[in-house]
Amino acid sequence: MDAIAHCLETFMSPMRNPPADGIALDGLRRAWAHIERATKEPTDQTARENMMMASMEGALAFQKGLGCVHSLSHSLGGIDPRLHHGTLNAIFLPAVVEFNRSAPSMRDEEKMERMASAMRLRQDTEISSGLRDMTARLGLPTGLRALGVTREMFPRIVSGALKDHSHKTNPREASEADYLGLLEASY
Template structure:
């Protein structure tokens, strides 16, 4: 059923302002959190678009003194976070606006977390090292529908020295106010709409299949997959379809809410490959999806039957779900192999070892060792969908 009204207020998992035009409430939201001088954190590409200056001007018009930090890479690094903290302190800012895709939001969350701490960013991987009373207030404004970082309790940051991705987790990292305005995603090109949407699908699928007792997250993930099935093709084909854009933003947030239950090997490999090859995270997840599903097949047959029935697939079993995923990827022009995006097999052994150690491997539907992850990676490079 189409929604006739696009203005709602949600309070789960956090305060979410949902609907077209809700970006007009950005300055008010900052004020609600006590900010007088917020630092807007985004990436260089988005910084060149009118929406950023409009956001800054809105803050000025409401008596705030905003600043701008744009030094965030596609895979944000510890150096990006350190530079953001320096900009925050130099400008005497008292809060953060996370504005952009998952990379900008993750970096902004890390900046707000660490700016006033006595521990380092990497030490903050241990939540006990963090004084939550010193964390800065944060408003998150996503401009893509993929990572769901706006409602996540973690930030994924690349360690340039070890060439690994580290996950900084703290339950208090979830932004207290989120603005989901589909109008901010209208200009997202079809290829990025598809890749980020498939990222959201990977989140929901892995959360649904994770072997952890969390029925609420399981239910959220199931509906998130259904929304993506219905609306991702629409949003990709017609970027001006506000209803589809809104539903994809919702599905993205649902994925990140659901993966409090856990993720899995899609992310274990994507984190490793992303750190080594600096590849787009959402696209990596989109490519890895069927290879991991096949690898996990012995453990998820029952789950995929339920998923297929809920999605209304003609073939209500694992094969039906797999075929739907492959058809969706083809419809969205997602590459079938890692080789197609420039990832070779020269570091296969290292990818296997890194993936087995990645924190997301703990909640994969099957426990895989480094050799299995290496084979899984090679399958995705070569385009061979088979078990490991």
């Protein structure tokens, strides 16, 4: 799910880099099509190659910057290093995608529609539910509560997220209240 998060967040970043956007969308397409098979059938060479390519493409493209998913994951992972980064990203992705939906760069460049197409979804309104469903199908927790995160931790998580370098390249500026809302939506 970290590869999917890298591709999605890089693509959503408002920084202009059309080649990186193309690479990120191809990575998203590959990861979405192959992650389940690569996870459930680890000897499937084609699925593993496509996941490795998707991971590399996300890494190549994320020089554009990431966003609130990684700001929150970096912060919470620093508070409790036992929490897996990719799992945290999977939990935060649905709420952050919805939060970013109204950003001018997301609308002007039809990014929601383009992400939905790469994920082979009929409508862009299916992205967040598709991400939640994929997380569940992979056997990952779908909320922070399942990881032992408490609401009392939220202020500390938000403080770290606001200081994180990924915060600056989210397509929509996030305030303290916005981050609290994202945490609640991911709980």
